[in-house]
Amino acid sequence: MSKAHLLAALLFLLTFMHQTVASEPSVKNTPLTPEHLLEQELLLNQLIVNIHLLQIDFLNKDARENLQDNLTLLNQSIPALPEQSSDQETSKLLLSTLALWPIISRHAAWMADLPAHSAPPAANTLLLALAKMDRQLLLLRQKILNQNPLKNKKLSFLEQALLMERLSRQYLSLTLSELKKDKSASGRLQLQTLTQHFEQKLLKLGKQYSGHAHAAKPIQQAQVTWNFIKMGLEQFPEKTIPELVARYGSAIVRQMTSAHKMF
Secondary structure, eight states: HHHHHHHHHHHHHHHHHHHHEEEEOOOOOOOHHEEEEEHHHHHHHHHHHHHHHHOOOOOOOHHHHHHHHHHHHHHHHTTTTTTTOOSSSHHHHHHHHHHHHHHEEEHHHHHHHHHHTSOOOOOOHHHHHHHHHHHHHHHHHHHHHOOOOGGGGGGGGHHHHHHHHHHHHHHHHHHHHTTTTTHHHHHHHHHHHHHHHHHHHHHHHHHHHHTTTTTTHHHHHHHHHHHHHHHHTTTTTTSSHHHHHHHHHHHHHHHHHHHHOOO
């Protein structure tokens, strides 16, 4: 199926689910803050990473369990987002996100429930939907920040964690392409750009908080962990280590999240 057909199918499902969500009453108590939206982006990208891991090895028990955990958390947090905002564009993004999530949730749950000995199912439509939702959450966060730039204070650790998730996601996507003999020069360039950006920001955080009584330690731990990942990235595509990159990437996400909680 072509990308155009996949997008057409996705839009049809989105319209249907939009109508369904609009007709169902729900309680919306979650404040729409940049921090909360960042946390949803992190969970969503963790979900994408685990889907990629299952595509590489459908027997990967840890990836399957982590995928189910991601779904459980997102099934609680995404439907709790408010349906409306004082800003019309923000309201449209919220409604679109709320309508898209049930499609993603059902498809991902179906994948996670398949017997481990099954062949990995095609995930192109699911990954397109996830990429669309990831973009919508980013746009929502940017809209909130534009309305109140001061709310971005002390979010640098969560932003660094999200950057690590995006880097892991890109590496795993490229690994899948290599397995299918579908090489992507633009994808490799994007991986290199993410790698440089992540390292630069991590060095900056290290200098900024080198004297902090508590934050310095998790940053130092993240720097050590990053060195392991970087060596693996430099060997790509001659040697691929998807599980190690995902595992060490998750460790950095935990370390950055730990540092964020200290402020």
